[in-house]
Amino acid sequence: xxxMIFVAGAGLLGGAMNAIAxxxxxxxxxxxxxxxxxxxxxxxxxxxxxxxxxxxxxxxxRHDFQGFDGVKLSTMAVISVIGGALGALLLLHTSxxxxxxxxxxxxxxxxxxxxxxxxxxxxxxQRVTIHPRALPVAQSxxxxxxxxxxxxxGVMMLAxxxxxxxxxxxxxxxxxxxxxxxxxxxxAILFIYGGLIFWKEMxxxxxxxxxxxxxxxxxxxxxxxxxxxxxxxxxxxxxVAIVFWRAYR
Numbered sequence: 001x002x003x004m005i006f007v008a009g010a011g012l013l014g015g016a017m018n019a020i021a022x023x024x025x026x027x028x029x030x031x032x033x034x035x036x037x038x039x040x041x042x043x044x045x046x047x048x049x050x051x052x053x054x055x056x057x058x059x060x061x062r063h064d065f066q067g068f069d070g071v072k073l074s075t076m077a078v079i080s081v082i083g084g085a086l087g088a089l090l091l092l093h094t095s096x097x098x099x100x101x102x103x104x105x106x107x108x109x110x111x112x113x114x115x116x117x118x119x120x121x122x123x124x125x126q127r128v129t130i131h132p133r134a135l136p137v138a139q140s141x142x143x144x145x146x147x148x149x150x151x152x153x154g155v156m157m158l159a160x161x162x163x164x165x166x167x168x169x170x171x172x173x174x175x176x177x178x179x180x181x182x183x184x185x186x187x188a189i190l191f192i193y194g195g196l197i198f199w200k201e202m203x204x205x206x207x208x209x210x211x212x213x214x215x216x217x218x219x220x221x222x223x224x225x226x227x228x229x230x231x232x233x234x235x236x237x238x239x240v241a242i243v244f245w246r247a248y249r
Contacts, residue, residue: 003036011209018209018213019212019216021155025150028046039096039100044187048202050184053214059214068161083146084184087143088191089190109152113155114229115237146187157180
């Protein structure tokens with residue numbers, strides 16, 4: 001029971017973080033590993049559990065949906081679904097031993113992208129001009145990563161879109177949640193079929209992250225995004241440091 005309460009608390013916080021600025025998987029994944037779920041299974045379980053949260057948050061942003069420069073939102077959704085499936089298949093063919101070794105570094109990579117990705121995107125936009133039709137190619141790569149691991153994939157999408165489009169931040173936020181849900185939902189189906197889900201832990205995460213995601217998506221616009229990102233970055237860095245300490249002590 002204590003483990004389930006711990007996991008549910010992580011889901012509530014992770015869903016809220018995803019709604020406000022992203023990075024929720026950096027809380028839910030280590031929480032699952034902490035209660036004894038193997039890292040590969042924790043990755044799949046977290047992905048399945050966070051799909052309703054992403055959908056709930058996307059619903060909260062539903063009035064802000066827009067297409068991209070020269071690319072329809074429906075096209076981006078199809079790309080995200082296909083890429084998410086490819087990433088999930090890649091995970092299904094990854095051994096537990098290999099993923100255990102890779103897991104801390106995937107978390108570290110995601111945390112660095114979360115902390116600096118948007119800033120890097122803004123810097124690149126000032127120095128380079130890329131045709132918007134490169135957007136589907138970039139989304140394909142991001143979708144595969146999202147289906148395989150997904151940490152900070154929302155921030156990666158925002159960074160890429162800030163270079164390749166002129167979309168407003170609100171429209172990008174809405175699209176981020178919708179496309180993230182698309183790739184994760186596809187991956188989730190394959191993870192369930194592949195038997196990678198710890199169902200009790202997934203149920204606790206699913207309910208709590210959906211509540212956290214919707215509430216934060218509804219009320220989170222009142223928060224200062226810069227302060228929220230700084231707090232989440234510090235929290236994520238602390239969690240990743242603990243993961244490395246546990247892995248290499």
